[in-house]
Amino acid sequence: MKLTILSMAVSILLFTACNNGSKTTNNSVGGIDSAKTEVAHTEADIRTASTKEVISAYLQLKNALAKDNDKDAAEGGNNLVKAIGNVDQASLTVQQSKVFKDISDDAKEHAEHIGSNAGNIKHQREHFEMLSPEIYELVKAGDKTGQKFYYVNCPMYNGGKGGNWISETKDIQNPYLGKAMLNCGSIKEELN
Amino acid sequence: MSRVTKGFMFLLLVLMFIQFIQPPRNKSRQASRMDITRVFPVPEKIHGILKNSCYDCHSNNTRYPWYAMLQPGGWLLASHIKKGKQELNFNEFGSYSRRRQQSKLKSIANSIKDETMPLSSYTLIHRSAKLSQTERELVTNWLEQMRYSLL
Ligand SMILES: [Cu+2]
Numbered sequence: 001m002k003l004t005i006l007s008m009a010v011s012i013l014l015f016t017a018c019n020n021g022s023k024t025t026n027n028s029v030g031g032i033d034s035a036k037t038e039v040a041h042t043e044a045d046i047r048t049a050s051t052k053e054v055i056s057a058y059l060q061l062k063n064a065l066a067k068d069n070d071k072d073a074a075e076g077g078n079n080l081v082k083a084i085g086n087v088d089q090a091s092l093t094v095q096q097s098k099v100f101k102d103i104s105d106d107a108k109e110h111a112e113h114i115g116s117n118a119g120n121i122k123h124q125r126e127h128f129e130m131l132s133p134e135i136y137e138l139v140k141a142g143d144k145t146g147q148k149f150y151y152v153n154c155p156m157y158n159g160g161k162g163g164n165w166i167s168e169t170k171d172i173q174n175p176y177l178g179k180a181m182l183n184c185g186s187i188k189e190e191l192n
Numbered sequence: 193m194s195r196v197t198k199g200f201m202f203l204l205l206v207l208m209f210i211q212f213i214q215p216p217r218n219k220s221r222q223a224s225r226m227d228i229t230r231v232f233p234v235p236e237k238i239h240g241i242l243k244n245s246c247y248d249c250h251s252n253n254t255r256y257p258w259y260a261m262l263q264p265g266g267w268l269l270a271s272h273i274k275k276g277k278q279e280l281n282f283n284e285f286g287s288y289s290r291r292r293q294q295s296k297l298k299s300i301a302n303s304i305k306d307e308t309m310p311l312s313s314y315t316l317i318h319r320s321a322k323l324s325q326t327e328r329e330l331v332t333n334w335l336e337q338m339r340y341s342l343l
Contacts, residue, residue: 056209100292102289103291105289105291105292106289106291106292106295109292110295122306123302123306123308126299130295130298130299134291169264
């Protein structure tokens with residue numbers, strides 16, 4: 001009898017332990033959220049939040065992939081998630097805002113997957129390939145900095161299907177093939 | 193009773209007890225208005241492959257296997273279904289934005305090409321869910337066509 005009671009007690013304990021487990025994962029999600037709102041609350045951030053941060057997080061990610069660095073790429077992905085969340089829609093032009101509304105959810109999802117896939121650079125690159133045309137549209141919608149960007153294509157990625165990316169320099173550093181073929185790619189379009 | 197027998201009995205009791213904690217089932221009797229078949233023409237053969245290999249975790253209806261009755265097997269399955277449906281739900285495909293639909297079609301093709309889906313822990317038991325080379329090509333070609341139709 002003692003044994004039964006004991007085992008029941010332990011099972012209940014186990015069960016609640018499991019529940020706690022799932023709760024903590026929820027909390028961690030909440031944690032990200034609250035971190036986000038915290039960032040959003042600093043006033044300087046609100047004023048400067050624009051597509052600029054989004055693009056710079058994308059470039060950080062791109063450069064990490066060109067170096068075959070999955071950990072830095074994950075960090076870039078996480079920064080991109082934050083940057084997208086921080087964009088103050090009121091600061092955008094009509095055209096930018098239209099594009100941003102269209103891409104933000106999907107781009108955020110790609111960035112989340114890149115952020116959570118350190119150790120799997122192949123998968124990070126798959127999401128990067130889907131993300132790049134979205135960032136392209138955002139850049140094309142115009143940004144106030146007037147910085148020049150380049151839309152680059154490498155025909156060799158993905159068994160000859162090819163892949164595109166946005167670069168801040170004319171110098172070609174391939175984020176899909178990395179060191180294996182760093183200079184593969186040609187500029188398709190100059191932006192701004 | 194020796195220590196070992198006691199320990200064993202104890203474990204058995206715990207196992208028996210946890211059988212009472214059944215996760216809720218993923219069963220919807222309603223035909224979804226947002227089903228992927230409402231968005232794209234899905235050939236019978238492709239639909240069959242998806243249903244057999246993916247729908248247990250990526251739809252509103254799971255065909256529950258025997259081990260779902262046994263805990264913690266059912267818990268594991270339930271967690272796969274929860275995460276799987278968040279990523280992709282074939283029964284809700286029509287509710288995704290056009291852009292998300294495009295991304296999902298590509299992600300599905302990627303996951304099939306890379307053989308990361310169906311999950312290997314699943315095909316271990318569900319041998320028939322494993323895709324053959326021809327099935328993989330059939331589905332990925334179709335996905336590509338559908339993606340172009342959205343461009
Ligand atoms: Cu992913």
